[in-house]
Every structure is written in structure tokens, then in C-alpha cells.
Amino acid sequence: MPEHSFTGGEHVRNGGDVVVETLTALGTTHIFGIPGQHALGLFDAIRRSDLRFVSSRVENNSAFNADGYARATGEVAVMFVSTGPGALTALGALQEPYTTGVPVLVISAQIPRRGLGGQKNGLLHQIDDQQRSAQNVTKSTVVVRDAAHIPSAIADAWALAQSVPAGPVWVEIPQDVLLEPAGIPPVQDVAASVVARPARAELIAEAARLLAGAERPVIVAGGGVRRSATGRTELVRVAEALGAPVVSTAGGKGAIDFAHPLSAASWIEDRFTTELMEDADVLLVVGSTIGEVTSNYFTFAPRGTLIQIDAEPRALGSNYPVLGIHADAGLALGALADALPEPHPDAVARGAAIAADLRARVEARLAAQDLATEQEVLRQLRGAVPSDAQTFWDMTIAGYWAWSAWDPQDGEFHSAQGAGGLGFAFPAALAAAIGTGRRTLAVSGDGGGMYSVAELATARQHDADVTWLIVDDGGYGILREYMVGAFGQATATELARPDFVKLAEAFGIPAHTATVDTLGETIARTFTQPGPAVVVLPAVLRMFELT
Structure with a gap:
């Protein structure tokens, strides 16, 4: 039998209730996941709330559920998983939102506190270090050992999931913490401060100087532009100021409307697109690692200067030498647009002609x-x-x-x-x-x-x-x-x-x-x-x- 089983009588508010109260205060409406023995306190608490639970059939699909929900709604997606096999099964799918920058909050149950620390108690689902297993596919992990810590731990994780670069975060709560009476008042107000990531002024000034002097500027728009609240609007401002054709990566598709005259579409695996990027005397890459696909499987050999804006510092210069700007795409592009001089009246027309020519050549290649x-x-x-x-x-x-x-x-x-x-x-x-x-x-x-x-x-x-x-x-x-x-x-x-x-x-x-x-x-x-x-x-x- 699970610890602290229901024995009749009036429900005593417990750690599971504190979790649900905190999530509700933060604005959560949906929970994804699968029930499990050590997580029953979480799921029982849902019954006393207005949260809607969506039950998948395999935990990795719960993670994909959460990923898709967060992408579509722009909200932090929350999933509940149980211990051991349930938690581990979710990890493979969490690699996608971790790599792509999607805000997901995973609340995982754990074995009772007495079983933590690597000792072998013979407890169901016990593994040596579940938290460490999650570290490769999450921004942060934390184990909560007392109900009083639940609201702040979840609020911190909620904020971190959204702070650029966004991504999954992992909160573990042992079974006994979820089921024991909570000695704190009901949660009503939770502060979660999302950290902004503006660009440093001297880097924007240098990028603006390089771009203003460019004769053949090109922009590569990655997924970071789409994920930024202001990325798309500010991307268009910069592109129009420079008259620069914009190549969208697969993840950046939609960062600029394909109907915009400066859009060079997203034929990122076609050699004509690679050549356009190579020919740029200044290539501005925003929200992309210039990775395997974007570089056309590392055949891309730039001849000009690369400026790379990315919220993930490990992406900067990871594949090519760059002027790296660690910042949210929208904030950096907005500052860059403000720093650029007034465009030449014919700039957009020139860039549009380059973009249209590229698209026509790609279509001709396909037709052959x-x-x-x-x-x-x-x-x-x-x-x-x-x-x-x-x-x-x-x-x-x-x-x-x-x-x-x-x-x-x-x-x-x-x-x-x-x-x-x-x-x-x-x-x-x-x-x-x-x-x-x-x-x-x-x-x-x-x-x-x-x-x-x-x-x-x-x-x-x-x-x-x-x-x-x-x-x-x-x-x-x-x-x-x-x-x-x-x-x-x-x-x-x-x-x-x-x-x-x-x-x-x-x-x-x-x-x-x-x-x-x-x-x-x-x-x-x-x-x-x-x-x-x-x-x-x-x-x-x-x-x-x-x-």
C-alpha cells in the first residue's frame, strides 16, 4: 500500500494540494501526464481544483503533449510524472523542447525521503539518482524535501522555464512530502520573475557599424526569432533598414512572412541558399546555431563577417567564428534597428530582387x-x-x-x-x-x-x-x-x-x-x-x- 493511504474521514490538506494551489496561482489551466503510485498525492489534488488533466498513454508522449501545448499557446506547459520508469520514459521526448527552447515544467514524484541518497531500500521504482538522469535534458533540477519549499521551488522553475533561452525544468517531490499534512497557509500569491536578456550596448554598436557598411548583407532567421515576443516585428525592421534578404531556417519558418518581398523562404538545404549566405559580406544570424541543417551539412563556408545573436551562450561561435551577441532575439534586433542609419530608398527593392531570384532558381532546380x-x-x-x-x-x-x-x-x-x-x-x-x-x-x-x-x-x-x-x-x-x-x-x-x-x-x-x-x-x-x-x-x- 502507498504510504499515507486514505483511511476515511475528512481530507487533510497536504503537499499535493500545495503543488496544485501554486500552479493555479501561476495561471496553469492544463496538466499532462500519467498517474503513478508515488505521484498519487499530485493527482488526488487535481480533483479539488479547476485544472484540466490530459492523460496520455506513454510518458514520452506526455512530454510531447506538453511541448506542443507550450508551442501553440505560448504558455508554460506542466506535466506530472511518477517515479523511476515513468520519469525516465519522459526524458527522451524532453530532449526536443530542451534543444528547441520550449518552456515545460515537469513535476516528478520521488520515492519517500528515507530512500534518497543512493541507499538500497528495496523501494518500488527506486533508482540511484533520478535527478541526475534529468540533467541532460533540462535547464535545472531541484528536489523538494518539505512542503514549505514547494511554492518557491515551483515559482522559480516556472520563471526559469520562460527565461531565455527557454526550456524544460524539473522539480522532484518525494511521495511522503506530497502526502503529509502541509503546515503552511493555502497558496494565493506567487511571484515568478522572468529574466529578460537585453544585448550589451557596445556589441549592438559594433554590429550596427558592420551592417551599415555592408554591401551584400543577408539575414538568417532561426527559431529564436519566433520564440521571442518581439522577434518577428523587430526582424522586419532590421531587414527593411538594411534591404537584406532573409533566409528562414526550419525552426525559424514564419519568422518573416513568406509573402514579404525580402523573404528568401526556407530552402535551407539547397545549395543556392548556401551560396547566398556565403556571398554575404556581413551575415546576421539570429536565433540559430548555424548547425547541421542550416549549414547545409557543414558545407557552408562563409567569406564575410558573421554576427550571431542567440539567447543560448553555448551557441555563440560554436560552429563558425562570429561577433557573438548573447541576448533575446527581439530585444537585440530592436536595439539594432534603433542603431542603424536611415535606409537608402532603393535598399528594399535591391534585397527583394535577390530574394526573388533565389526562389526562382530553387524552383527551376526542382522542376528539373x-x-x-x-x-x-x-x-x-x-x-x-x-x-x-x-x-x-x-x-x-x-x-x-x-x-x-x-x-x-x-x-x-x-x-x-x-x-x-x-x-x-x-x-x-x-x-x-x-x-x-x-x-x-x-x-x-x-x-x-x-x-x-x-x-x-x-x-x-x-x-x-x-x-x-x-x-x-x-x-x-x-x-x-x-x-x-x-x-x-x-x-x-x-x-x-x-x-x-x-x-x-x-x-x-x-x-x-x-x-x-x-x-x-x-x-x-x-x-x-x-x-x-x-x-x-x-x-x-x-x-x-x-x-
């Missing part, structure tokens, strides 16, 4: 390849999905295409390219739908889709307005393509898989099989009906040539 099916799939999807819809993409060939080809229009684009794990799209999209009250789209392959099939139950239980497109090519399609290209044949990429339509129907979810030609109308129909829906597209897609 046999990619009609792949382009039609993206065309059908873009025509069917409302312009303001949020879309979530797994690590699948369709998702890789979307990194470059998908125009988010008035919506938001989310993918798992930060950590590259499978199974992100569907649980993230269903939580986003619950959080926003708007239908979302998830896109997976059949391989990645198998990571998420259990969450069909979650979608049905909570009637999430989510459309899940599964592109069924019979295996791990992108790995098949990589292996054939590298070794002449693929090994271990072909998969037995279920009839996804019948599987969805077994959960009580409407499901449809589409062809490439009927994909758009099938997807569009799901956006007119409530609740979850599954669309299966049997198709083998290929990647475009990257050079």
Missing part, C-alpha cells in the same frame, strides 16, 4: 527533377489546411520536404528537428488542439506513427480536434533512402505495420484512405468536422537533391 508526386502532396496539403492552422511534422520525408517547402502563412510550423526524435507530431498536435481550441494537423510516416498510436485513445478520450496524416511507405522511408544512397541497399528499414484505418476505427476515430489526387479534399473535409480524424496516404516519397 522528377518530383511531381512530392510537390503535389505539399500543394494539396497547403490548399486544404486553413492558412492560420498550426501544423506539426515528424521526422519523415514529408516533414523534411516541409522544412523547406511549407509556407506557414498565418499559422505556425512545428517540427522535431531540434532533437530529431520520432513520434513528436501527433501527441504535440493533439495537445495544441486542446490548448487552443483550434484544429491542428499532424504529419507522420508509418514508422514514426507507430510511436504514437497509443495516443489515439487520448485523442478520442478528450475529443481533440486534430487531423493526423500518416504517409505509409512501408518502413522508415528516409533511412531507406539514406542507406541506399550510402551503401547501395537498405537494411532493417522495412516494417510490418497495422491497417491504420481499421486501427483508428477501433478507437472510434473516423479514418480515411487518400490518394495523392484526393489528399486535399480528404484533409479539408476533416477540418469541417469535430473530433479527431486519421487520413492514411499510401505513397513512397523521395527527397529532392540537396546540391
Whole structure:
């Protein structure tokens, strides 16, 4: 039996209640997770609150739920997990928000205090150091040993999760602390101060001097621009002041509207884009590490000066020599826009011509390849999905295409390219739908889709307005393509898989099989009906040539 089991009589306010009171005071409305023995005090406390609990079926999907909810709503997402296997199962998925900068607060139960410290008490779920296991995928970890410490520990974690660079934080509370009577008054007012990260004045002055003297400035907009409250607005101010074409990374897609004349879109894996970046005499990189994908797999060889703005200090100069500015993207760009001189009247027109020429050359390269099916799939999807819809993409060939080809229009684009794990799209999209009250789209392959099939139950239980497109090519399609290209044949990429339509129907979810030609109308129909829906597209897609 769990310690402090219910034995009848009136409930005595305990540590679990303090947790829920604190979260409520901070503005939390939803909790994601799965109950577990050591966490029962947390879940019982939810019953006495107005919080809405969304139960996934696997803890890693709870983390993807929280990730998607935070991205879609802009709020800190909260998840409850239990000890040992439950906590450890969540860690793989937490790598994505940690890498991508998404604010998630994990409250994990722990074994009773007497079992902490590495001794072997034979307690269920006991591991040597659960807190240390979480350190690789979180900004901070803390163990709470007394109910009086709960409000400040959670408030500090709440603020840290949002302070740039944002990311997951981890609070552990032992079972006995959750169940013992709380000797503090009910929590009503909690202060959580989010730290701003402005740029240093001398760095902005030097960056402004370099950019004002540039003849061929180019901007690379990464995910940090999107995550910043003012990033998009200030990015446009700087781009227009310089007349600089703006290349969006996969994570930065939507940082500048693709319809803006200075947008060079996001064909970040195409050599023409790489050459544009290389030719810049001053390249301003904002909110990006210039990592593997953005550098076109480290073929990027800059010839000019690089200025890098990033809230994560470890990203500065990590791949190329830069003038590094450690700051929130929006704050730094705003200061930079204020410091730049008045633009030449023809500056935007010159930059727009460069951006338009790049996009035309990329399209011409694609037209010379046999990619009609792949382009039609993206065309059908873009025509069917409302312009303001949020879309979530797994690590699948369709998702890789979307990194470059998908125009988010008035919506938001989310993918798992930060950590590259499978199974992100569907649980993230269903939580986003619950959080926003708007239908979302998830896109997976059949391989990645198998990571998420259990969450069909979650979608049905909570009637999430989510459309899940599964592109069924019979295996791990992108790995098949990589292996054939590298070794002449693929090994271990072909998969037995279920009839996804019948599987969805077994959960009580409407499901449809589409062809490439009927994909758009099938997807569009799901956006007119409530609740979850599954669309299966049997198709083998290929990647475009990257050079």
C-alpha cells in the first residue's frame, strides 16, 4: 500500500494540494501526464481544483503533449510524472523542447525521503539518482524535501522555464512530502520573475557599424526569432533598414512572412541558399546555431563577417567564428534597428530582387527533377489546411520536404528537428488542439506513427480536434533512402505495420484512405468536422537533391 493511504474521514490538506494551489496561482489551466503510485498525492489534488488533466498513454508522449501545448499557446506547459520508469520514459521526448527552447515544467514524484541518497531500500521504482538522469535534458533540477519549499521551488522553475533561452525544468517531490499534512497557509500569491536578456550596448554598436557598411548583407532567421515576443516585428525592421534578404531556417519558418518581398523562404538545404549566405559580406544570424541543417551539412563556408545573436551562450561561435551577441532575439534586433542609419530608398527593392531570384532558381532546380508526386502532396496539403492552422511534422520525408517547402502563412510550423526524435507530431498536435481550441494537423510516416498510436485513445478520450496524416511507405522511408544512397541497399528499414484505418476505427476515430489526387479534399473535409480524424496516404516519397 502507498504510504499515507486514505483511511476515511475528512481530507487533510497536504503537499499535493500545495503543488496544485501554486500552479493555479501561476495561471496553469492544463496538466499532462500519467498517474503513478508515488505521484498519487499530485493527482488526488487535481480533483479539488479547476485544472484540466490530459492523460496520455506513454510518458514520452506526455512530454510531447506538453511541448506542443507550450508551442501553440505560448504558455508554460506542466506535466506530472511518477517515479523511476515513468520519469525516465519522459526524458527522451524532453530532449526536443530542451534543444528547441520550449518552456515545460515537469513535476516528478520521488520515492519517500528515507530512500534518497543512493541507499538500497528495496523501494518500488527506486533508482540511484533520478535527478541526475534529468540533467541532460533540462535547464535545472531541484528536489523538494518539505512542503514549505514547494511554492518557491515551483515559482522559480516556472520563471526559469520562460527565461531565455527557454526550456524544460524539473522539480522532484518525494511521495511522503506530497502526502503529509502541509503546515503552511493555502497558496494565493506567487511571484515568478522572468529574466529578460537585453544585448550589451557596445556589441549592438559594433554590429550596427558592420551592417551599415555592408554591401551584400543577408539575414538568417532561426527559431529564436519566433520564440521571442518581439522577434518577428523587430526582424522586419532590421531587414527593411538594411534591404537584406532573409533566409528562414526550419525552426525559424514564419519568422518573416513568406509573402514579404525580402523573404528568401526556407530552402535551407539547397545549395543556392548556401551560396547566398556565403556571398554575404556581413551575415546576421539570429536565433540559430548555424548547425547541421542550416549549414547545409557543414558545407557552408562563409567569406564575410558573421554576427550571431542567440539567447543560448553555448551557441555563440560554436560552429563558425562570429561577433557573438548573447541576448533575446527581439530585444537585440530592436536595439539594432534603433542603431542603424536611415535606409537608402532603393535598399528594399535591391534585397527583394535577390530574394526573388533565389526562389526562382530553387524552383527551376526542382522542376528539373522528377518530383511531381512530392510537390503535389505539399500543394494539396497547403490548399486544404486553413492558412492560420498550426501544423506539426515528424521526422519523415514529408516533414523534411516541409522544412523547406511549407509556407506557414498565418499559422505556425512545428517540427522535431531540434532533437530529431520520432513520434513528436501527433501527441504535440493533439495537445495544441486542446490548448487552443483550434484544429491542428499532424504529419507522420508509418514508422514514426507507430510511436504514437497509443495516443489515439487520448485523442478520442478528450475529443481533440486534430487531423493526423500518416504517409505509409512501408518502413522508415528516409533511412531507406539514406542507406541506399550510402551503401547501395537498405537494411532493417522495412516494417510490418497495422491497417491504420481499421486501427483508428477501433478507437472510434473516423479514418480515411487518400490518394495523392484526393489528399486535399480528404484533409479539408476533416477540418469541417469535430473530433479527431486519421487520413492514411499510401505513397513512397523521395527527397529532392540537396546540391
